[in-house]
Amino acid sequence: MIDSYANGLLDDYAERFGFNLPAVQHLWETVAQGGGDMAMFDHPEFAGPGQWMRGGLIMITEPGNHVLKNRIDALCNELSRLYRERGDAAQPGHRRINAHARAWDTVAVERENWWPAELGEPAAVGEQNQLAYAYFDAARRLAIRRGKRVTLYETGTHRITGVAQSQYEDASDVVFTSQIGEVALAELAQVPSNTEAESAAPAGSSSSDILDALERLGELQRQGVLTEAEFAAKKQVLLARL
Structure with missing residues (x-):
């Protein structure tokens, strides 16, 4: 069940991510059913059935549609953050799964934690074109891995939810989505290692x-x-x- 507070936020998410409210409400319900860690959805606006796993793993029926995948992934990350902030994950009746497992695998697969351990658990992670990213809400840090090199960036007021574009010539050209719009990696201040x-x-x-x-x-x-x-x-x- 969606209360009035959550429904107001879902309306904002629908406008921000470019989906109709019923589609966002459907995704919210599936994220809640997955305990905030995963979602198994089926809606025309998401190209039919698909699966999402917190940690940057997503499958849809149009695997080549990277723009749609990135939009769904960003929305799922935002819904997962909202779900965990509300404390719904502690309520009975909600499924909790191994956060390191792939949603479509029958065997849990350990995720590689390549970022500095002191940053803790990321709010959003993913990988695009040989570039991996992990965003840490509490620390206001964005970790970027290119090859074996890891670089940290200060995110300020931006809460990173995903990648806004999937094709770019250089890593500095990548654009992320946040609660206040899009932000290019080149706009963020690099943190000395x-x-x-x-x-x-x-x-x-x-x-x-x-x-x-x-x-x-x-x-x-x-x-x-x-x-x-x-x-x-x-x-x-x-x-x-x-």
Whole structure:
């Protein structure tokens, strides 16, 4: 059953993602039945039957229609986030599954957690054209993997729900969807990696070098590139070398 609060949000989602309200309501019900982790849907606006799994796994009857797949995936991620925020996942009668399993597999498949462990569990993950992404709502971070390299970005007020386009010449051209519209990866500020930050004061550095590094870290924190927690952690590493 859809209450008035949820129905109001679903109306907003319908307008944002370009689907009719009945289609969004149908998808909400299937996401709820899947415990917020998966959905088995069947609606004309979604090209008939299909399956979605939180973690970026989606199947529809038009596998080559990447635009539709991305729109459905983004909408499912938003509905899953709403479902978990409302605490519906704790209510009895809702199915809970292994979040690492593929919805269409009979055997659970472990997902590769390639992002930094301290970021926790992502709110949305996926892979497009050799580029993998994972979005972390609480940390306001977007992790991007190209080959073996992982880069973090500050998302600010954007809550990433999926990829807006599937074809691009360069990774910096990729465009993501968020609750306030589309945002290009090139528009997001890159977060210095731990290696880059800590290399400012390698082992054996003088006290003045370490103090200079602390000053630079402080500037990054003031600019909003580093969170207070990240700044404190890196500060401890540097102070330990004095």
